[in-house]
Amino acid sequence: MNRHWSLQARLAWRLGLVLLGSTLLVAMVISQYAWFALDNLDDVGLQIQAKQIAPHARVRNGIMSVTLPQELEQAYRSSGDGYLYAVIDPTGQIVAASSDKARTAFADLSFSRHADGETVFRLLDAGGGESSYYALQSSEGLPAGYRVIVAQGQIHPDVYIDTLLSEFALHIGWTVPVVLAAALLMAAWTIRTSLRPIKELSARALQIGPETRNLRLPTDDVADEIRALPIAINAALDRLEQGFEMQRRFTANAAHELRTPLAVLTARVAELEPSPEMRHLADDIARMNRLVSQLLQVSRLEGAPLQFATVDLNSVAETVVTFLAPLAIGAHKTLALTAAPHPILVKGAAEALENALRNLVENAIVHTAPGTEVTIIVTPEPAIAVRDHGPGVPPGQRNEIFERFWRGRVRLQSGGAGLGLAIVAETMRGHGGSVSVSDSAGGGAEFVLHFPASNGEAS
Incomplete structure (x- = not known):
């Protein structure tokens, strides 16, 4: 299964790897530097020892004597042969030494007898290999031909490293995970705040829809790296709005242009002698008039925002019932209005609500059986219900019927164009409400216009 990582998670993960890699690299550099520094410390330590011994080596009457201060002599004795020293005369003979171990270790140094200045080397063990003693030979501060050799063992660089590591782990090492965790938290916070403008752009983009197509993405407080994206999206939205507006104007103009010839055609058909063909022709013209009227309603809904009051x-229900009563009577059906006992006040556009309710009532008149009643009920919910005694709406089609130009089996039989219920749904969305359909208690369908509860103002 593919896992989609958020941009924030990707940046945090990569930044964490960078921090970890940087920490390891710094640790490697420091360890290498410490290793070389330890070697230098060994050299410096041996140099200091040689300089401490040289002033106490004196030649009197051709005889070399070495008398070290008590503290220094005690330090060599108590080291357990960890530190050694010896003074060698020009012939290579040891004239003074810290211990028998020193005399044995420095017994054969013929390779360096004639060396002047300072020389560092490893002492040889009994097998001819390097021992654990690191030594320095120096002639500084001594009579000509004399040399002092100092050596240290046991405290090998590895011991230094182990000591440093233990001290590091005890006093500093535990802080490394804490520092890394704090750095990662700071990095995550930085990334989160840096990506906040993108989230704000996404939230603003989600608000853009058919009813709010004039909204645009902000570009002022946006980083330079992503400013090009909202600019491009805004330009695309401008083009879409222009195309949408052109389509809306075309629909409105076409509907307006059709109204006049349809009115003339209706008048001429009314002058013809009654006949079955004339009645069919009149029905067809009536459907065309209704379609043109619905197209005009659609263009108004897609045009300027509704003006609420x-x-x-x-009052809306009474206006629609009065307007459609002749239509119902002509179809041998009746209209009944059950008004609320007090005014049900909402914020809305009266003409748009009347058009929506008229579409529902016209639809009910078409589908209810002759001799039955279409009932309009105003409730304090606030809501308006329209009940008929027609075939009803199958449960599987109760969402589809509100789509534009959807035509089910019943609608095909009635000759509807599939715009009326779509106009109702769009009108209610524009008012923050909704429309629903269910089975009527007496058989048929019940359509209900639901308004927001906070919208109602009963008085």
């Missing part, structure tokens, strides 16, 4: 749902 305080509207009484009882």
Whole structure:
């Protein structure tokens, strides 16, 4: 399964690897530097020892004597042969030494008898290999031909390293994970705050829709690296809005242009002698008039935002029932209005709500059986319900019927164009409400216009 990482997680993970790699690299550099520094410390330590011994080596009457201060002599004795020294005369003979171990270790140094200045080397063990003693030979501060040799053993660089590592782990090492964790937290916080403008852009983009197509993404407080993206999106939205507006104007203009010839055609058909063909022709013209009217309603909904005012749902229902009563009577059906006992006030556009309710009532008149009643009920919810006695709406189609130009089996039989219920749904969305359909208690369908609960203002 593919796992999609967020940009924040990717940046945090990569930054964590960079921090870890940098820490390891610094540790390697420091350890290498410490290793070389330890070697230098060994040399410096031996030089200091040689300089401490040289002033106490004196030649009197051709005889060399070495008398070290008590503290220094005690230090060599108590080291357990960890530190050695010896003074050698020009012939290579040891004239003074810290211990028998020193005399044995420095017994054969013929290779360096004639060396002047300072020389560092490893002492040989009994088998001819290098021992654990690191030595320095120096002639500084001594009579000509004399040399002092100092050596240290046991405290090998590895011992230094182990000591440093133990001290590091005890006093410093535990802070490394804490520092890394703090650095990662700071990095995560930095990344999160740096990516906040992108999240804000995403939230703003989610608000853009058909009803809010004039919204654009902000570009002022956006980093230079991502400013090009909202600019490009805004330009695309501008082009889409222009195309949308052109389509809306075309629909409105076409509908307006059709109204006049349809009105003329309706008048001429009314002058013809009654006949079955004339009635069919009149029905077709009526459907065309309804389609043109619905197209005009769609263009208005897609145009300028609705202008809201305080509207009484009882008044909306009364206006629609009065307007459609002749249509119902002509179809041998009746309309009944059950108004609320008090005004049901909502914020909305009266004309748009009347058009939406008229579409529902016209639809109910078409589908209810002759001799039955279409009932309009205003409730304090606030809501308006329209009940008919038609075939109803199958449960599987109750979401699809509100899509534009959707035509089910019943609608095909009625000759509808599939725009009326879509207009109702869009009108209710524009009012922050919704429309639903269910089975009517007396058989048929019940459509309900639901308004937001906070919108209602009963008085």
